[in-house]
Amino acid sequence: MVTPAPGDFIQYALPESNFVLWPAVVCTDEMATQKVGPQPHKDYKLILLMGKLELRWASAGETQEHLTPQEPTTIEDEQLRIAYEMVDEAWDSCLTLDYWSDVINNHRASDHSDTTPTSNGSLSPDTDSESDPDFDEDDDDDIKLAKIISKAEAKGKKPVSLKLPTPQTSSTKKQKLSPLVSSVSPTSYDSPFSKSEITPRQRVAPSIRSKEPNRSKNNRPALPGTLPEMWESKHLKAMDSWLSVKRKPAFSEFYQDAKATMLPIDGEMDQHSELVKFVIGQQKREFYIPKAAIDKRDYFSSRTVGSDCVVDTCTGWTYQRRCCENFEPDDFEVVAEYLQTGDFGCRIFENDGQRKHTFEQCAAAWNIAVELGATDLLEFIVMKVELTRPWEPMDALAFGAIVYQTGIEGTLLPAHGNMKDILVDFVARHYSEYLGKHPTAFGEHMTGIPDFLDDVTVRRATILETAREGYREKSQGGNPAVVREEQREDAHGNVGLQLHQENTQSTKMRLDLTRRF
Numbered sequence: 373m374v375t376p377a378p379g380d381f382i383q384y385a386l387p388e389s390n391f392v393l394w395p396a397v398v399c400t401d402e403m404a405t406q407k408v409g410p411q412p413h414k415d416y417k418l419i420l421l422m423g424k425l426e427l428r429w430a431s432a433g434e435t436q437e438h439l440t441p442q443e444p445t446t447i448e449d450e451q452l453r454i455a456y457e458m459v460d461e462a463w464d465s466c467l468t469l470d471y472w473s474d475v476i477n478n479h480r481a482s483d484h485s486d487t488t489p490t491s492n493g494s495l496s497p498d499t500d501s502e503s504d505p506d507f508d509e510d511d512d513d514d515i516k517l518a519k520i521i522s523k524a525e526a527k528g529k530k531p532v533s534l535k536l537p538t539p540q541t542s543s544t545k546k547q548k549l550s551p552l553v554s555s556v557s558p559t560s561y562d563s564p565f566s567k568s569e570i571t572p573r574q575r576v577a578p579s580i581r582s583k584e585p586n587r588s589k590n591n592r593p594a595l596p597g598t599l600p601e602m603w604e605s606k607h608l609k610a611m612d613s614w615l616s617v618k619r620k621p622a623f624s625e626f627y628q629d630a631k632a633t634m635l636p637i638d639g640e641m642d643q644h645s646e647l648v649k650f651v652i653g654q655q656k657r658e659f660y661i662p663k664a665a666i667d668k669r670d671y672f673s674s675r676t677v678g679s680d681c682v683v684d685t686c687t688g689w690t691y692q693r694r695c696c697e698n699f700e701p702d703d704f705e706v707v708a709e710y711l712q713t714g715d716f717g718c719r720i721f722e723n724d725g726q727r728k729h730t731f732e733q734c735a736a737a738w739n740i741a742v743e744l745g746a747t748d749l750l751e752f753i754v755m756k757v758e759l760t761r762p763w764e765p766m767d768a769l770a771f772g773a774i775v776y777q778t779g780i781e782g783t784l785l786p787a788h789g790n791m792k793d794i795l796v797d798f799v800a801r802h803y804s805e806y807l808g809k810h811p812t813a814f815g816e817h818m819t820g821i822p823d824f825l826d827d828v829t830v831r832r833a834t835i836l837e838t839a840r841e842g843y844r845e846k847s848q849g850g851n852p853a854v855v856r857e858e859q860r861e862d863a864h865g866n867v868g869l870q871l872h873q874e875n876t877q878s879t880k881m882r883l884d885l886t887r888r889f
Contacts, residue, residue, distance in 0.1 A: 376417070376435070379469035381459055383436045384419055384428070387681050387692045392452060393436060395422045395459045399469070403427070403476055420472055423455030425479055428680070433695070648682060648689040650696060650704070657701040659708045663689055666711070671745040695743045703736040710737070710749055721759070728767070731760040735771045742778040742788070750787035758794070765805055768798045769817060776824045792827065800831035 376382050378400045383393035396419040401411055404418050408427040411418070416429040447453035648666045650659040666672045672682060672691075681693050709716040716737070717730040734757040741749040757771075772795040779788055799806070806814040818825040 379472075381462075382419065384421065384430055385434050385436070385694055386421075388683055389452075391692070391694045392449070394452065395455050396420060396428075396430075396435075397422065397462075397469075397472055399427070399472065399476075403473055405476065405480055420476065421455070422458045423451060425475060427476065648691055649687075650691045650708070652696050652699050652704045653701045654697065655701060659701075659704060661708060661711050666691075669711075669746070669748065671747065699740050699743075700736075703740055706733045706737040707740050707744075707746070707749065710752065715752075717756075727760040728764070731757060731763060731767060731771070734760070735774055738771075738774055738791075739778050745785075747785055747787065750785055750791075754787050754790050754794070757791075763798065765799075765802050766810065766813075768795055768802075769806070769814070771795060772799060772824055773817065773821055776821050796824075796827045796831050799828050800835055803828070803832050 376398045378398050380398045382396055382398060384396045385391040386394040399418040399420050401418055403420075404411070405427055408418070408429065412429055413431075416431055417435070419428055419430050419435070420426070421428065447456060646663050647660040648663050650661065651657070652659060666682060666689075681691055683690050683692050706716045717733045718726045721727050721730070734753045737749065738753055740746075741753065772792075775788070775791050775795060779785075818828070
């Protein structure tokens with residue numbers, strides 16, 4: 373996958389327009405204005421929305437591929453059509469990134485020019501110039517473009533071609549761009565905005581919202597080398613003893629009392645300005661969270677990260693993000709409970725069934741917390757899952773797969789690393805049990821997640837090496853009772869041999885993974 377460079381045109385899922393794919397140009401971080409604020413994270417890119425001339429910080433999950441020149445196709449939505457026509461004009465005139473920088477600078481200084489900003493952030497000329505079809509010769513190129521766009525919006529017509537000088541590096545006029553037609557252009561395209569070659573990929577109409585998610589449930593790809601039903605439901609269901617997140621009745625009176633004191637979080641509710649509605653899953657189940665609980669969390673209320681997703685609609689506040697479609701409503705119920713009460717599930721464990729149920733809730737909430745960037749919930753899950761010990765070995769293995777398959781390397785939060793460390797340590801200490809009781813499932817599972825396998829192997833080697841050193845020290849002390857005790861703990865009587873055997877098994881797993889790919 374080619375990373376978009378400054379000057380490349382991409383598509384941005386616009387939250388306030390039902391996540392329609394809107395054309396935008398990638399800008400450099402130095403082009404950020406005071407209004408858009410600082411970069412929220414190093415992986416966020418600054419983009420300029422076409423037609424709106426509005427800057428935004430966008431994450432990789434909110435943007436889709438490069439735009440490439442294609443045959444023109446009619447777009448019914450007028451504002452979206454104007455935005456793509458603006459891209460067409462940019463292609464035809466071979467506008468560079470410096471041009472868009474000038475547009476931003478002039479937009480920033482619009483109060484001192486003969487233009488005024490409109491409600492959508494674009495520049496429009498004064499009323500006197502509106503009646504004159506000709507442009508002033510002294511107008512800058514970006515002022516001309518702004519006037520074209522504003523006139524097209526006012527009259528509902530396609531803006532005329534810009535009469536701008538074409539750079540001499542471009543000898544041929546490029547084809548019109550359309551967001552609706554699959555690319556039939558050559559395999560590489562020499563973009564005037566980037567020195568790198570771009571490989572165009574197929575697109576779908578941005579004005580049509582697909583009913584099928586791009587990836588499987590919980591936004592996770594299918595794992596090669598694992599059981600095929602692994603990601604078909606909320607979490608792993610490969611074996612009867614594996615984690616299966618199915619809602620069970622509450623086990624304790626304490627849990628029932630806590631649920632009774634909560635505000636309603638789903639179902640039909642009247643308009644309420646102090647509640648935020650979350651629409652979850654393909655079933656579009658509605659959850660209502662107090663707005664005060666949303667506002668106090670940075671990942672919901674930050675101006676540059678979450679505030680654009682909390683939209684004030686005609687029926688009240690609504691949280692709008694595409695990832696909500698991929699959440700399971702039963703899983704989100706755990707998250708909703710935490711957002712309201714600061715806890716979820718059983719507070720006091722009375723039996724092993726309650727511990728197992730709470731462990732399953734932790735696994736159910738993990739992926740949603742990662743997608744939302746809910747740092748406080750992730751840290752709470754790390755704490756809560758420790759309270760549910762002892763764990764079933766296959767449940768811990770399944771949760772480890774969930775943790776290792778969420779997040780992007782280099783952007784993981786501290787809680788992510790802590791949870792990995794806890795689960796890796798557990799699997800490493802029960803390595804012999806996995807090989808003895810579940811050899812086939814364990815082998816297939818671990819070869820599908822090579823990072824998980826590597827971390828477990830390294831941790832297991834460390835554990836056995838530490839045990840061997842302790843065995844030597846105690847043996848040299850000449851205490852027969854200590855020696856006999858160590859021999860009983862190690863059924864083989866030779867920790868070094870056990871380490872060699874387990875390393876051989878891990879090597880076989882890696883070879884199997886290599887053959888699969």
